[in-house]
Amino acid sequence: MNGVGALIEQLGQLHNRTQETPLFNPVFQLGLDLSRQLEGGELDLTGIEALVAELECESMQSRASRLRRLVAPVAIIDNRRELEMSLTEREFSAFRARWERPQLHAVFTAHPTFLLTPDQSAAVADAASSSADIGLNACVTGAERPAITLKYEHGRAMRAISHAQDARDAIVSEMLEHAAAHWPEQWHELEPLPFRFASWVGYDMDGRTDIKWYDSIGFRLGEKAERLARYAASLAAIDANHPLLNDLRGALAYAEARAADFAEDLTSPEALSGAANRLTADDPNKLLSLAPLIDALEAEAREAADQRAIALKTLAAAMRADGLGMGWIHFRVNSSQLHNAIRRRIDPDNTLDLASRGAMAALREILAEVKPLRSNFAALAIESSTAIRQFLAMAQILAHVDSDAPIRMLIAECEQPSTILAALYFAKLFGIDDKVDVSPLFETESALEHGGRFLDAVCAEESYQAYVRQRGRLAIQTGFSDAGRFVGQIPASLAIERLQGRLSEAMVANGLTDVAALIFNTHGESMGRGAHPDSFEDRLTWPLSPWAKRRFLRAGITLEPEVSFQGGDGYLFFATPELARATLTRIAELRPAETDLDAPVDPFYRRTDLSLDFYRAIRSHQRKHLESQTYSRALTAFGLGLLNPTGSRVSRRQSDIAADRGMNLRQIRAIPHNAILQQLGYPVNVIAGVGSAADGNYEELAALLTESARGRQLVRLVRSSNALASIKTVAAFGELFNSAYWASRPYRGTESHLSDACEALAEYLTTDDRTGVFRRLASRLRVDALKLHRLLALIPNENPLDDRETVRRTIGVAQAIRLALLQHMFLRAVSIPAFSRANDISRDDVMEMVFTLRIDDALAQLRRAYPTHFTQITDFEVNAPSDYPDNSGEGYATIARDYIDPIERAYALCLRLSTAIANEFGAHG
Incomplete structure (x- = not known):
């Protein structure tokens, strides 16, 4: 074996055989060829590991190239x-x-x-940050993965934000320099605020119970200390003896001490009381507002020379943007948590339908009568309701940490206007309604379908109108993760776009054009989560289109666009000073809050007879997949075993072995769902249905998509995804469970050393359904893909990829190697000697764990059945002699060496291949 290049060439030759035999599967055949070499001794796991390292390296180079392409140019001087x-x-x-x-x-x-591990992220980012050729400098292979804790995630978020802050400061400084040169009499009037930064890391309670309330307070205090340190450093760079440094450093020391208090375990009343009393007590260093410092800096700047004035105003601008933290913060709860909380106030007997008119009337009544209540940390500590606890935590932060920076309250799965009124009630109850922006999330199919009526109803509520006028903005959140999973990414994007349009109509109809519309589009970096991969312009306009923006701006409504940069993938855009500067410069150039009001109407919105039918047909096709047991079973065939752990929030609920066999898609969160699609080789939730939606109307639809800017953007997304997709790979996974394949593999004397193992596998899999499931899914995808190719042939390809086949073959080689490793694991597992049932775990249970890639569980059971470390007779100081035991006790060590350890090593290589494949797709999930 000469390396990945030779395998790519071999895979290309195998592809040629599909012309003779259409059902021939080159990916599976290459996997079989590698498996035969591995099981025959021509290749070992060390040789496989060298191939995996080569693929890892190539994938990291690919990822670095993509990152650079999106934000280029990357040099600081070029962006200036x-x-x-x-x-x-x-x-x-x-x-x-x-x-x-x-x-x-x-x-x-x-x-x-x-x-990616920290070292891998750094390598990719550093390579992307330079204009030099991307080579081995982008490669870190076989890196050990750290435990991904909430603290780790928070630290990475703060690191990314700090780079973003520095880049924003540089942009503000250069902008002020330009203004000073062009408008010397007026430039001091400027109060620049080109970007805001925020985070929900440590404050998001949706779907998790592992974040304690005092963790959130502790994070906020830690962020305050970090930001004060950065403010002090900036001011010291301007003037090492500046008088305001004493104020900042005193506040910093105080914030650090309080952050240390809340980093402790505060479960006991005594510990909490001490920490709370120190935070709530009056103290000269308890800085709660930056307004006096901002005023002082601005006043000084007006009397200073230009260079010093620019530096002072840049610091004041940073303070104005971020407040006493690294940015704004977003708390998040689920609507059901709010419903449970409000029932205690209006429906203690649990008899009222919260969607009813009666519930709305009751909410209006208590909203009109509510009187603010004082609260303290003891009230927070004893509160059992998650939703109320969040409001209490926000109240304490606003009272004792930062009184200026508003807080967002995101409400997941918000489908009823009563949920918003409930949130307003609690905000008023704790006296924070003037600082909290309540923001419903529209992401589920029902929310997107009925969201227009929801917005009409809530905007008509007088209490809500008064509230948003007080805040100066109306905030909503649209999500692309669950929407992309349950509706399909393209219909979800179009539904979200229509919902945004309905928001503008509701604001106009209810006289709310005097407040801003803040639209938070929570997408990720993956195509399956609403991130358009072709350009940064597409990335910004895909979730908030020019059509949607014009609806607001023509009505005179100020638009505040907001997007997420999700986790390790999103933080790469801010992983170095160069990338952060390039990213923010591209945004400043593209101006996502603006659009051309005089642009002609895009035919996609004029020809709704075509575009709406197209949308509905894709959505219907996606729904059929989601409702299909075939799709569900294929996606859960390996559980979540194809994926690395990539976050502190669990990917699915705990279940037993029997539940694994019938796992429902709703047990899997959106990002793992998308990630499994990548690993199986076909992003169904992006591509599927587009071809079928064009069936019978190819020419007319192709003409519309070609003529329309929105249509061409849609096609670019589909082409990018399709360029990485392989239906043959989907089918190949199913053949692993084909009893006939295993029975035939040692046929006529070939691989006779595997006869017993193959026979055992063939017998075990005679009743397994996964082969048929994958074949049916592949057939459905193939029929749809034929129609897609017919449609795409009629539409000019705006960005043809010269290396498209090389990329596809590289992914194909990675898949083939993984197929060989999976077969190696199956063969090793079935060859382990039978052991007695222990603790309700049988050998068949362990086999099923291996087949669903619950390898850690399987290894734990096998090592318990065959221990290699146990008490020896020589460990005892017993005087009486013994001739027993009469063997060395090494039998189990042999089983571990020949069977158990190879399974563990092969699985680790499988996960490294998963990382490589995700890198080729540009993101995880």
Whole structure:
């Protein structure tokens, strides 16, 4: 075996055989060829590991190249020049309008996408940060994965935000320098605010119970200390003896001490009381507002020379943007948690339908009568309701940590206007409604389908109108993860776009054009989570299209776009100073909060007879997959065993072996769902249905998609995904469970040394359904793909990839090697000597664990059945002699060496291949 290049060539030759035999599967055949070499001794796991390392390296180079391509140019000097070229305003008023409100709110979320190790992330980012050729400098192979804890995720988020802050400071400084040169009499009036940053890491309670309330307080205090240290460092760089440094350093020491308090275990009343009393007590260093410091810096700047004035105003701008933290924070709860909390107030007997008019009337009544209540940390500690606990935590943060920076309250699965009124009630109850932005999340199929009526109803509520006017903004959240999973990514994106349009209509109809519309589009970096891979412009306009933006801006509604940069994938855009600067410069150039109001109507929105039918047909096709037992069984055939652990939040609920055999898709979260699709070789939730939706109307639909900017963007997404997809790979996985394959493999004397193992596997799998499941799924995907290719042939390819086949073959080789490793694991597992049932775990249970890739569980059971470390007779100081035991006790060591250890090593290599495949797709899940 000469390496991956030779395997790519071999796979290409095998592909040629499909012309003779259409059902021939080159990926599976290459996997079989490798398996025969591995089982025959021509190749060992060390040789396989060398191939895996080569694929890892190539995939990291691919990822670095993609990252650089999206944000290029990356050199600081180039981006300084690019920014200056974009400053084309001739009037100060126009310049001021552009720079005094955020073009984008960037939220650093921590969904489980920490695929790369810190060393790997650094290698990819460093390679992408330079214009030099990307070579071995991007490669870190076989890296040990750290435990991904909430603290780890928070630290990575803060690191990314710090780079973003530095990049924003540089942009603000250069913008002020330009203004000072062009408008010397007016530039001091500028209060720049081009970007805001936020995070929900440590504050997101949706789907997890492992975050204690005092963890959130502790994180916020830690962020306050970190930001104060950065403010002090910036001011010291301007003037090492500046008088405000004493204020900042005193506040920093105080914040560090309080953060240390809340980093302790505060479960006991005594511990909590001490920490709470120290935080709530008056103290000269208890800085709660930066307003006096901002005023002082601005006043000093007006009297200073330009260079010093620019530096002072840049620091004031950072303080104005971030407040007393690394950015704004987002708490998140589920709507059901709010429902449980509000029932205690309006429906203690649990008889009221919260969607009913009666519930709305009751909520209006208590909203009109509510009187704010004081609260303290003891009230927070004893509160059992998750939702109320969040409001109490927000109240304490606003009272004792940062009184200026508002807090977002995101509500997941929010489908009823009563949920919003319930949130408003608790915000008023604890006296924080003037600082909290309640934001419903529209992500489920029902929420997207009925979201327009929801928005109409809630915007008509007088209490809600008064609330958003008080806040100056109306906030909503649209999600692409669950929407992409349950609706399909393309219909989800189009449904979200229509929902955004309905929001503008509801605001106009209810006289709310005097408040801003803050639209938080929570997508990730994956195509399956709403991240368009073709360009940064596509990445920004896919979730918030020019059509949607025009609906707001033509109505005179200020738009505040917000997007997430999710976890390890998203943080790469801010992993180095160069990348952070390039990312923010691209955003500043593209101006996502603006659009051309005079642009002609895109035919995609004019020809709704075609576009709506197209949308509905894709959505219907996606629904059929989700409702199909075939699709569900194929995706769960290996459980979640094809995936690395990539976050602190669990990927699914705990279950037993029997439950694994019938795992439901709703047990798996959105990101693992998408990640499994990548690993199986076909992003169904992106591609499927597009071809079938064009059936019978190819020419007319192709013409529409070609003529429409939105249509071409849609096609670019599909082409990018399809370029990485392989239906043959999907089918290949099913053949692993084919009893006939195992029975035939040693046929006519070939591989006779495997006869017993293959016979055992063949017998074990005679009743297994997975071969048929994968074949049916592959057949359905193939029929749809034929129609897709017919449609794409009629649409010009805007970005043809020269290396498309090389990339596909590289992924194919990775899949084939993994197929060989999986077969190696199956053969080793079935060859282990039978052991007696212990603790309700049988040999068949262990086999099923291996087949569903619950390898850690299987290894634990096998090592318990065949221990290699146990008490020896020589460990005892017993005087009486003994001739027994009369053997060395090495039998189990042999079983471990020949069977158990190879399974463990092969599985570790499988997971490294999973990382490589995800890198080729550009993101995890």
